[in-house]
Amino acid sequence: MSTPAITLDGLTKDYAVGFWRPRPHRALDQVSLEVATGEVLGYLGPNGAGKTTTLKLLMQLIYPTAGTAEILGCPAGDVDASLRLGYLPELPYFYDNLSAEELLIYFGGLFGLSTADARERATTLLDRVGLGAARHQRLRRYSKGMLQRVGIAQALVNDPEVVFLDEPMSGLDPVGRRDMRELIRQLGAEGRTVFFSSHILSDAEALCSRVAIMARGKLIATGRIADLAFEVRGWELVVSGASADDVRALGLEESTREVDGRQVIELAIDQPPDRILPELARHGAQVVSLTPRHESLEDYFMRVVSQPGEAS
Amino acid sequence: MAIIGRIAVHVFKESVRDKVLYNLVLFAVLLIAASYLIGQLTAGQDVKIIKDLGLAATQIFGLFIAVFIGIGLVSKEVERRSIYSLLSKPIRRHELILGKYAGLVLTLAVNVVVMAATLYLVLGYMSWVESEEFKATWLRPAADPAMLPAIFLVFAQLALVTALALFFSTFSSPILSAVLTFGLYVVGHFNADLRNFESVVDSTAAAYLARALYYALPSLAPFDVKAAVVHGEPVTFGYVAMTTGYGAAYVAALLLAAVFIFSRRDFK
Structure with a gap:
């Protein structure tokens, strides 16, 4: 080498x-x-x-x-x-x-x-x-x-x-x-x-x-x-073809914003997308993207440093 | 060597662009012009006064340049963190110190030459306008080449002061460096008194301490031959060479110490 x-x-x-x-x-x-x-x-x-x-x-x-x-x-x-x-x-x-x-x-x-x-x-x-x-x-x-x-x-x-x-x-x-x-x-x-x-x-x-x-x-x-096993802390889901009312019907209006006619939904860790996606599909929404939100470096350090041996 | 040269040229360029330098040169020029006016009022003594004032102004303005730029040569780089990128280049720390020193000495040389030329111009002009009978009362001719050794020794002294400022600035703050340099500058003029300290005190220990200080501290008075030159006393080549040799040895020791300290420093 x-x-x-x-x-x-x-x-x-x-x-x-x-x-x-x-x-x-x-x-x-x-x-x-x-x-x-x-x-x-x-x-x-x-x-x-x-x-x-x-x-x-x-x-x-x-x-x-x-x-x-x-x-x-x-x-x-x-x-x-x-x-x-x-x-x-x-x-x-x-x-x-x-x-x-x-x-x-x-x-x-x-x-x-x-x-x-x-x-x-x-x-x-x-x-x-x-x-x-x-x-x-x-x-x-x-x-x-x-x-x-x-x-x-x-x-x-x-x-x-x-x-x-x-x-x-x-x-x-x-x-x-x-x-x-x-x-x-x-x-x-x-x-x-x-x-x-x-x-x-x-x-x-x-x-x-x-x-x-x-x-x-x-x-x-x-x-x-x-x-490196960064913990997933939530997801960012972008859908098109759904109205604000559709999203409100799912009880997600707090965490949703509209960008260029698309709904950008921030999902917390207790709202896994596999539960929400079928609901959205029923309202005629199409998924544009789904991105996991990782914990920040600070959170990662706090976790790894407090529990040595967990880091790979 | 090439690296030291490039750093020196950079120091020269920076100080030329520093407006302070222009102001100092301007001040020197103004002072020499003022001394000419005083000369107009004092019959017979005018040439002596102008030589005195001109040489003293050259020394004092040079001193300010040497101290105030000298203390900043290294500390400004550290304070502003420009030293980080500079030291990552293929230069060794001693090259940085030597280049900085050479650059400021070059700046001083240019300054001293400009101030000396101005002085000679003023004196030459006086000689040109005065009558022959009046000139006969002068001890020495106006544009007297015998002033050159005095001017050279002013420059040699400034080179030593620059080394002092640079040395202090490698380990202390700019303000402390300025205080220490000015302090040593003053002490350096009265250093000779320490040599015969035993004739003043009884204590042997105190006498030894005074003698040790006499050898350790810079002797600056020998560089000052303004009065002799103005009064027409000769300054021999041997004297100039000896004094310059002493200055060079002292500068070498200071730079060696500065390099020693600077090379071990952490730039946190």
């Missing part, structure tokens, strides 16, 4: 907490994980689970208390690894007085690109992230969402094999989130290894071949989302 793109082995980080008598606080506890080349991995967990700590250890912005992190077979922080990776920090911030293009030329230069090559690369990347028109504007005038896009562009300036994205969806509006999802999908399709963190399960559902789930500094589960 070829070398994994990313290997974490017993990675542990303690922070000293308290000024007078500092005590160690374990932010990351014995995390071991391998990410294969070309894999898109969602690194999920609620806030404070240790996601950003892991990414900072991989970038060697902080040093581990124990354990090792390797990227493409090189120890984290090694210049040989840095040459082949891209990193988007959480809520990125750059230099107020530079334009997006100048920032990319500066960073491109750090990878040894000539100014002309870096400028060409900057143009391509800024167009790709939708900032082509704003490329000469100083970054101080950029919105949070635009900075996030610049952050992605700078992470790709060296055409990296492995891309690390820390909460790439945060601070983005719905259009931005859609663009970001599409971009991550493309990065995966281009054969790059993508390691992205998020505290929102649905961000990962459509994108990842595999997820790793963190809670309180520990890795509690890895695998495909479908295999």
Whole structure:
């Protein structure tokens, strides 16, 4: 088997907490994980689970208390690894007085690109992230969402094999989130290894071949989302051809809204669809879609953490 | 080396775009112009006053640039979290420190050259408009090349102050760094008094402590030869070389310590 793109082995980080008598606080506890080349991995967990700590250890912005992190077979922080990776920090911030293009030329230069090559690369990347028109504007005038896009562009300036994205969806509006999802999908399709963190399960559902789930500094589960036994908390049922009165007759008016002439019905866990569907069919309704609503990541953690051993 | 150069150029570009820098240069220019006006009012002493004021202004404005930009070189990157993306690039932490330092020294060099050129222009103009009899009362010619060693030593001193500011900013807050740097700047001018402390106190321990401090703290007074130059006393090449050598050694030690601390830091 070829070398994994990313290997974490017993990675542990303690922070000293308290000024007078500092005590160690374990932010990351014995995390071991391998990410294969070309894999898109969602690194999920609620806030404070240790996601950003892991990414900072991989970038060697902080040093581990124990354990090792390797990227493409090189120890984290090694210049040989840095040459082949891209990193988007959480809520990125750059230099107020530079334009997006100048920032990319500066960073491109750090990878040894000539100014002309870096400028060409900057143009391509800024167009790709939708900032082509704003490329000469100083970054101080950029919105949070635009900075996030610049952050992605700078992470790709060296055409990296492995891309690390820390909460790439945060601070983005719905259009931005859609663009970001599409971009991550493309990065995966281009054969790059993508390691992205998020505290929102649905961000990962459509994108990842595999997820790793963190809670309180520990890795509690890895695998495909479908295999991870997220509890179903209800369903979203969309039907057409039924009127509001039909739905009311079933006693569901509280949980129903009409969208584009269709009835969208939120079913709770004690209202299984197999009981409701025949009723609706009798009223002439056709099912457009039926989607299970999974528990949130937070609920999952609460459940798994309180009952160890249940996670697969 | 290429990486250090690129970081240095970036620092230079950033400080040039920082409006503060333009203001400081403008202030220096205005002050030199004001000194010219004072010179008009003081018969016979005008050239000396203008040289004094011009050199002092160069030093003070340089000092403000060195301290206020110096303390922000690293801490601003950390505070604004731009260091996260920067350090993920293929650079080593010592290259970051050295590049930042080189960039600010380059900025200072350009500033000192601009201020010195302005001073020479003002003095050259005075020389041009004055009568030969009046010029005969001057101790030294107006645009005196003997000022160059003094200007160079001002620059060398600023390079040392920059290293101090950068060193402090690798482990303390910007405000504390500024206070410590300014504090050492003042202490550095009176450092020589510590050397002969034993003639003032009886305690041997206190004398040893004073002697240790004398060697540890930077000696900045030797860099200040403004008065000598203005009064026409010669400053030898050997003196300039010795003082510069001392400055370079002190800068090297500070940068080494800064790299040592910075390389071990966690950026939480």
